[in-house]
Amino acid sequence: MAEKEKKGVKLEHISKIYKDPKTGRDFYAVKDADLEIKPGTFVTLLGPSGCGKTTTLRMIAGFESPDEGEIYLGGEPINELTPNKRDTAMVFQSYALLPHYNIFDNVAYGLKLRSLPKEEIVRKVTDILGLVGLEGMENRMTNQLSGGQQQRVALARALVLQPGVLLFDEPLSNLDAKLRVSMRTEIRRIQQEAGITAIYVTHDQSEAMAISDEIIIMERGVVAQIGSPTEVYYHPKSRFVADFIGEANFIDAKVLSGGERAQVEVLGEQLTVGNHTGLNAGDAAQLVIRPEAARLSDDGVLKGKVTLSTFMGSYQYYRIVLAGDEHEIQITDYNPIGRKTYQEGDDAALDFSAESVYIIPGTGAEAEE
Amino acid sequence: MTTSQSARLERKKLMGDPIMVTTIVVLITFLTLFILYPLAILLVDSFIRDGAPTFSIFSEILALGSFRTAITNTLKVGFLVGILSTLIGLLFAYVEVYVKLNTRFIGGIFKLVSMLPVVSPPFVLSLSVIMLFGRQGIITRYILGIYNNNVYGFWGITLVQTLTFFPVCYMMLKGLLKNIDPSLEEAARDMGASRMKVFQTVTLPLMLPGLGNAFLVTFIESIADFANPMIIGGSYDTLATTIYLRITGAYDKQGAAAMAVVLLCITLAMFAVQKYYLEAKSTATLSGKASRERMLISDKSVKYPLTILCALLALFVLLMYVCVPFGALFTTWGRNFNLTTKWFAQVFTRYKGFRVFRDSFVLSLISAPITALLSMIISYLVVKRKFKAKGFIEAVSMLAMAVPGTVLGVGYIRGFAGGVFRTGFLQSFYGTGAILVIVFIVRSLPTGTRSGISALRQIDKSIEESAYDMGANSFKVFMTVTLPLIKDSFLSGLVTSFVRSITAISAIILLVTPSYLLITVQINEFAEKGSYGLACAFATILIVITYGSVLLMNLIIKYFGTSRKVKGGEE
Numbered sequence: 029m030a031e032k033e034k035k036g037v038k039l040e041h042i043s044k045i046y047k048d049p050k051t052g053r054d055f056y057a058v059k060d061a062d063l064e065i066k067p068g069t070f071v072t073l074l075g076p077s078g079c080g081k082t083t084t085l086r087m088i089a090g091f092e093s094p095d096e097g098e099i100y101l102g103g104e105p106i107n108e109l110t111p112n113k114r115d116t117a118m119v120f121q122s123y124a125l126l127p128h129y130n131i132f133d134n135v136a137y138g139l140k141l142r143s144l145p146k147e148e149i150v151r152k153v154t155d156i157l158g159l160v161g162l163e164g165m166e167n168r169m170t171n172q173l174s175g176g177q178q179q180r181v182a183l184a185r186a187l188v189l190q191p192g193v194l195l196f197d198e199p200l201s202n203l204d205a206k207l208r209v210s211m212r213t214e215i216r217r218i219q220q221e222a223g224i225t226a227i228y229v230t231h232d233q234s235e236a237m238a239i240s241d242e243i244i245i246m247e248r249g250v251v252a253q254i255g256s257p258t259e260v261y262y263h264p265k266s267r268f269v270a271d272f273i274g275e276a277n278f279i280d281a282k283v284l285s286g287g288e289r290a291q292v293e294v295l296g297e298q299l300t301v302g303n304h305t306g307l308n309a310g311d312a313a314q315l316v317i318r319p320e321a322a323r324l325s326d327d328g329v330l331k332g333k334v335t336l337s338t339f340m341g342s343y344q345y346y347r348i349v350l351a352g353d354e355h356e357i358q359i360t361d362y363n364p365i366g367r368k369t370y371q372e373g374d375d376a377a378l379d380f381s382a383e384s385v386y387i388i389p390g391t392g393a394e395a396e397e
Numbered sequence: 398m399t400t401s402q403s404a405r406l407e408r409k410k411l412m413g414d415p416i417m418v419t420t421i422v423v424l425i426t427f428l429t430l431f432i433l434y435p436l437a438i439l440l441v442d443s444f445i446r447d448g449a450p451t452f453s454i455f456s457e458i459l460a461l462g463s464f465r466t467a468i469t470n471t472l473k474v475g476f477l478v479g480i481l482s483t484l485i486g487l488l489f490a491y492v493e494v495y496v497k498l499n500t501r502f503i504g505g506i507f508k509l510v511s512m513l514p515v516v517s518p519p520f521v522l523s524l525s526v527i528m529l530f531g532r533q534g535i536i537t538r539y540i541l542g543i544y545n546n547n548v549y550g551f552w553g554i555t556l557v558q559t560l561t562f563f564p565v566c567y568m569m570l571k572g573l574l575k576n577i578d579p580s581l582e583e584a585a586r587d588m589g590a591s592r593m594k595v596f597q598t599v600t601l602p603l604m605l606p607g608l609g610n611a612f613l614v615t616f617i618e619s620i621a622d623f624a625n626p627m628i629i630g631g632s633y634d635t636l637a638t639t640i641y642l643r644i645t646g647a648y649d650k651q652g653a654a655a656m657a658v659v660l661l662c663i664t665l666a667m668f669a670v671q672k673y674y675l676e677a678k679s680t681a682t683l684s685g686k687a688s689r690e691r692m693l694i695s696d697k698s699v700k701y702p703l704t705i706l707c708a709l710l711a712l713f714v715l716l717m718y719v720c721v722p723f724g725a726l727f728t729t730w731g732r733n734f735n736l737t738t739k740w741f742a743q744v745f746t747r748y749k750g751f752r753v754f755r756d757s758f759v760l761s762l763i764s765a766p767i768t769a770l771l772s773m774i775i776s777y778l779v780v781k782r783k784f785k786a787k788g789f790i791e792a793v794s795m796l797a798m799a800v801p802g803t804v805l806g807v808g809y810i811r812g813f814a815g816g817v818f819r820t821g822f823l824q825s826f827y828g829t830g831a832i833l834v835i836v837f838i839v840r841s842l843p844t845g846t847r848s849g850i851s852a853l854r855q856i857d858k859s860i861e862e863s864a865y866d867m868g869a870n871s872f873k874v875f876m877t878v879t880l881p882l883i884k885d886s887f888l889s890g891l892v893t894s895f896v897r898s899i900t901a902i903s904a905i906i907l908l909v910t911p912s913y914l915l916i917t918v919q920i921n922e923f924a925e926k927g928s929y930g931l932a933c934a935f936a937t938i939l940i941v942i943t944y945g946s947v948l949l950m951n952l953i954i955k956y957f958g959t960s961r962k963v964k965g966g967e968e
Contacts, residue, residue, distance in 0.1 A: 044403070089866060093406035110410045112868045124859035128881045137877075138867035182863075189867060 034067035034225050035102030035115065035192030037088060042097035044083050044249075057083045059249040060096070065193075065242075067102075070219050070226045072236040075246035076272070081229045084246070085195055088227065090114045102192050117186035118195040121202065123178045125170040131157070131181050132166035138189045156188040159218060176207050183215065187222055194219070196228040200235065208232075212239050233273050237261070245269050263304040267390050270316050277357045279330075279350070280392050281315040283307050292387055295352045297329050302386030313387040319360040321384040324348070324370050328377030332357070334370045344369060348376060355392075411784055417871040420774060425786055427771075428793040431839050434817070435808025436661065436800065442811050443655035454655045464656060467639040471620045472663075474554050474635060479616035481559040483608055485710065486566025492703045494574040497693035503704060506711040510564050513714065516943045518900040518917060520624035521936055522557045524924060525720035527629060528933075533731025549631025557625045560714055562618050566611040573607040574600075579691040592699065606678040613671040617664050621801030623903035624917075628924045636660045637803040637903065644807065644907060654811055657804040668799035721940065724933030740934040748931065753914040754938065760830055760913070761898035764837035768845055768894035771838065773887050776849030777879050781861055782871075798843035802903025809836065809908055828910045836904050841894035848893075852886035853879070885954055892950035896943045 044058040058080040065071045073081035086092045088099060090111035098105050106114055117138070125134050132153055139149045157163050160180040170178060179199060186194055199215070200208045216239045219226045230236055236243050237257045245252045245260060245268075253260055253269045264270035267278060281301075284291040290303035294315050307313050324334070324346060332350035339345075344364040347356045357378070361367065370376050412418060443454050458464050492498070493507055529536045530548045537546040548556075577600065585595045623637040630638060640660065643653040694700060724730055728737045744750035772794075778784075779791045813832065816824035826832055856879075864878045865871075880887060902917040909918055916939050923932035 090410070091862060091866075093403040093410070095403045107406055108409045108413075110413050110870075111862070111865045112870055113413070116866070118863065118866045120859040120863055122857050122859050124857060124863035126860060126864065126878055137864065137869075141868045141873065185863075185867065 033102065033192070034223060036067040036100075036225065037063070037065040037193055037227065038100040038103075039063040039084070039088075040098045040100070042084070042087065042094045042099060044080070044087060044092060045095045056080075056249045058087070058094075061246075061251050063244060063251065063254070065225065065227060067225050068223055069241040070216065070228065070239060071242045071244060072228045072230060072240040073244050073246060074230060074233060074236040074272075075252075076231060078248070079246040080249040081231075081246050082197055085118075085197055085227060085229045088193070089116050089118050089195055115192035116195055117189045117191035118197060119179075119182045119186050119199045121198045123175075123182040123199075123202075125178055125181055125185075127170055129170070130166065131162065131168050131170065131173075134170065134181055135185045135188055137185065142189075152188055153184075156184045159187070159221065160184045161214075175203050176211060179203065179211060183218065187218070187224070190222075191224070193225040193227060196226065196230075198229055198231070200230075201232075208235070209238075215239065237273070243273075245272065247272075263386070264316070264388060265305055267314060267388060270388060275319050275358065275360075277317045277319065277355075278392055279315045279317070279353060279355075279357075281313045281387055283309055283311045283313050283387065285309050286311075289382060290387060295330060295350055299329060299385075300382045302383060304386060305388055307387055307389060311389065312391045314390055314392060315385060315387055317357065317378070317380065317385050319358045320362060322359055322378045322380040323361055323367075324359060324376040325379040326368075326377065328379035330378040332376065332378070334372055334374045334376050337370055337372050337374075339364075339369075346370060346376075348378070350378070407783070414871050417782075421778070421784065421786060421790075424771075424775065424778075424790055428790065430817070431835050432793050432797050432800070435805060435812040438812040438818075439654045439657050439661070439804070439808050442651050443658045446651070454651055458652050458655050458659075463634065464639060467634045467636050468659070470551070470633060471635040471637075471660075474551065474558065474626075475616045475619040477555050478558040478562060478619040479612040481555070482563040482566045482615040483570075483612045485559065485563040486568075486570050486611060487604075487608065488703070489563070489567040489707055489710075490570035490574050492707050493571060495691070495694050496700050496703055497695040498704065503708060506708060506715075510711050510714065511568055512947065513564055513718070516896065516940065516947055517561070517718070518624075518920070518936060518939050518943070519561070519622070519902060520628050520917075520920065520924065521721055521940065522560050522717050523553075523625045523628040524724065524920075524929065524932055524936060525717035526553060526557055528720050528724050528730055528929060529717070535731070538731065547631075549629055550633040553629040553631070554626050554633065554635070557629055558619050558622060560717065561622075561625070562615045565618070566615055569611050569614070570604070570607060573604060577603055583692075592694070592696075606675050610671055610675040613667050613675065617667050617671070617799065620660070621664060621803070621903070623801075623803050623906075624921065627921060636663075637801060640803050640807060641907065644810070650807075650811060653807050657807040660801055661799075661804045664799045664801055664804075665796075672795070718940075721933050722937045724929050725931075725937045727930070730929050730933075740930040741938075743931060744934045744938070748919065749914060750935075750938075753916055753919055753935070754942075756830075756913050757899050757916045758942070760833050760915075761837060761895050764834045764841070764898050765891050765895035767834075768838045768841045768898075769887055769890040772842055772845030772890055772894075773849045773880060773883060774875070775842075775846045776853050776883075777875055779846075780850055780853040781858065781879070794842055794846050797839055798847075802840060802901070802905075803907070805836065805839065806904035806907030809904070828908075828912075830913055832908060833905060833913060833915075836908060837894070837898035837901060840901055840904060841897045844897070845890035845894055848886050848890060849883060852883040856882055888950060888954050892946050895946055900939065900943060 039061050042058060042061045043056055045054050046057045047053070048055055061084060073084055075081050083092060087094050090106070090109060094107065098107055100106065101115060126137065129137070135153045135156060136149050139152060144152075153166070154163070157166065160183055162177065162180050162184065165177075170181065173181065182199070196215070200211055203211060212235050228239060240257060242254065242256055243260050244254050247268050253265045255263070260269060260273050264273065270276045270278075279294055281292040281294045284293055284298065286303060286306065286308040288303060289300050290307060292299055292301055292313065292315065299315075301315060330350050332348045334346055334348050335356060336347035337344065342362060344361040346359040346361065348359060349356055359378070444450055444452070446454060489507065489510065498504055526548055528534060530546060532538065532544070532546065534546065534548070537543045581603070582595050582599050585599045590598065620636065623641065626633070626635040626638045627641070634642070636656065637660065640653050640656045643649050643656060725740045726736050726738070727733065728735045728739070775790060775794050779787060809832065813823060813827040816822045860882070861874050861878055864874045869877065900917060902921060905915060906918055906921065909915055916935055920932050920935045920939070923929070923935065
């Protein structure tokens with residue numbers, strides 16, 4: 029594919045206000061989003077349904093207009109451009125293939141609109157169908173294709189236009205689980221080969237982790253955190269992020285002294301833990317323990333009683349209630365063979381290193397409100 | 398502050414699309430000038446005399462005993478016709494959806510009955526009722542020996558309108574019944590309810606809003622009907638005929654305008670209830686598709702009586718239609734039953750038949766494609782686009798559905814005879830074929846738009862968005878994506894509007910000038926005069942034309958239509 033300038037996308041204080049159809053009141057679907065997406069990167073907008081991720085994507089595509097702020101594509105403001113004049117191409121959740129055209133015509137649609145010479149259209153369409161693995165299927169109608177193939181056509185149709193930025197709106201959500209996994213690898217491969225900027229909307233955190241250079245996590249219209257998959261997993265800034273990305277246990281903690289390694293008091297015990305959000309002495313905090321970050325042992329720091337012990341194949345799954353706390357903590361002990369297996373009712377303690385657990389701001393009571 | 402930016406951006410995006418802006422402006426002008434303005438002028442006419450506002454015009458027409466009688470007559474007929482049509486429609490729908498029909502003959506009859514309202518000119522049944530049950534009626538006089546039977550009046554109109562409108566109810570209720578999930582009824586059966594009990598406690602309550610809907614739709618059709626009361630009403634005047642006579646007989650155009658306002662208010666009120674209350678309710682209770690096939694009733698004690706009842710009714714209706722060509726073939730209906738072609742010959746030799754058919758045909762042929770295209774454009778704008786005037790466009794095109802033809806006719810006379818606002822502007826337009834074409838368009842627009850809207854709602858919005866996203870402008874999207882996807886709806890709109898135009902009479906009869914001869918007006922004239930042979934000859938040819946067009950449409954859809962599923966989304 030011929031090289032074309034990759035474009036970055038910048039959102040400057042973007043807000044979108046909708047009217048709630050039930051109450052008739054205005055609310056922010058997206059509030060003050062400030063994003064910078066570098067050229068050639070693969071960025072995911074991740075969040076639960078209703079968090080504003082699709083609205084953000086549709087504002088970039090031009091289907092919605094922001095109520096505040098300006099959107100830039102490759103440095104140019106594009107707020108006033110209609111979708112057909114923006115250098116973006118979108119892959120829709122429902123694929124949105126034109127049902128009255130065959131595959132060739134679907135992929136060639138945008139090229140024909142640009143009045144390219146016929147031979148060039150044929151060449152480009154053939155090339156791109158090769159890239160997505162649909163060579164030789166030009167004459168099939170869209171209803172003769174499987175879901176995965178339809179998705180490939182949708183991708184080819186967007187790619188062939190060599191847009192400045194490629195937009196994906198939950199493209200894999202209509203596929204079955206297995207196909208989802210192989211398609212996301214494929215999408216990543218094709219994006220890398222084409223060297224194109226991509227913005228990808230999903231609510232599936234493992235998809236986001238697997239595919240992106242950078243993840244933008246959104247919560248109720250607000251950007252909660254931006255970072256690489258490792259960053260958002262190991263250094264979540266809030267309980268929402270820690271909870272949404274992967275599994276996490278939260279225990280209330282009191283910060284005794286700040287710094288890169290903080291001293292905290294948890295359930296009456298003093299511990300040294302990670303402190304990437306820079307909490308200071310006296311701050312209310314929560315200790316985050318990922319289920320795989322700790323193991324059970326006979327003489328760890330936090331003691332408790334095992335309430336559930338299940339063998340899951342690749343790991344042993346425990347639930348344990350710590351002394352002085354009413355919540356159950358989940359622990360996944362991978363590759364447990366050769367280690368002691370605890371049974372329901374056994375006394376056990378949590379064993380972890382200072383690098384593998386950390387504190388974040390807030391209290392458990394706040395989170396439950 | 399905040400929302401103004403997105404409003405400004407949306408406006409800017411819209412303005413960047415000149416074809417779209419032009420289309421919207423043209424549409425708004427068209428709807429305002431040809432639907433809103435004529436109705437507004439009626440209001441002005443009935444409240445302003447000699448430049449001053451007054452109620453005197455209303456008090457004058459309300460003082461007319463004949464007008465008050467017309468109001469009660471209209472409502473009485475409408476009410477009874479509404480109830481009867483709904484009941485017969487329900488019977489047919491129930492039998493088709495619930496009862497096992499094992500002969501193709503019965504299935505064919507049902508199909509025919511559902512086609513009749515599309516094909517038949519409005520007054521054909523009136524003609525046949527007179528020929529079968531009138532003073533010279535074959536059944537009354539020759540079979541039963543009754544010499545002084547009077548079919549004219551209340552019962553005549555009620556019979557004819559019921560038979561004309563019940564197929565509409567049948568089609569509406571059939572759709573609703575099919576949407577009832579069979580497991581609801583099975584659950585009731587399972588808990589020990591008899592079939593009758595299930596019908597009373599499950600099916601009927603679920604259907605109630607739908608039945609109300611069907612009743613009101615028929616009610617509106619009945620009180621707006623002009624042709625049947627004209628032919629079979631005798632001295633029993635309804636609002637539509639009274640207004641017509643006010644103009645053609647008493648030359649009181651202002652009085653007619655005030656009367657038209659009264660009729661319009663009634664239909665608008667009914668329409669509002671039907672559209673905003675019942676329609677929403679009936680779809681809310683019966684959302685979703687049936688989860689699986691319904692076990693059809695094959696119980697003989699239910700099956701035979703219901704099927705036979707339906708078959709008899711259907712055959713009766715068919716008999717009426719068969720009557721028409723024979724009316725044209727008998728030498729003198731009621732006296733001399735020798736077959737002759739003299740009526741057909743006279744149609745062409747003495748009564749300018751060729752010109753009549755050419756005029757009707759050409760005018761309808763011009764209006765049909767315009768109507769079909771306009772209604773598809775309106776549907777597209779209403780369903781797929783967002784812009785400020787969208788509500789206006791949707792409301793006005795639906796409003797046209799509630800406007801009786803007679804009211805529209807009076808509105809056009811008052812609105813265009815002296816030019817727009819009596820300024821002379823567009824005056825030359827009055828009395829031309831163009832105004833007839835416009836009336837045809839306005840009369841057929843709501844049905845076309847309705848079918849277009851429901852077809853478009855089936856299509857995933859992102860299909861058009863994707864084309865837009867790939868760089869197509871609105872015009873391109875409409876031509877390359879929307880229109881091909883609703884081709885079936887477009888083609889059927891084409892034929893429906895052609896058939897509706899060529900069989901239209903109520904508004905047209907007030908506006909037509911001697912330079913245009915229209916079939917329906919001729920039939921009406923000959924029927925009025927009692928020349929049934931000629932009326933039947935004209936009507937027969939008309940039925941052949943309309944039936945032929947419908948057959949042609951089915952053929953075209955079969956070969957050029959999209960039979961593929963055009964739903965986007967999940968597989």
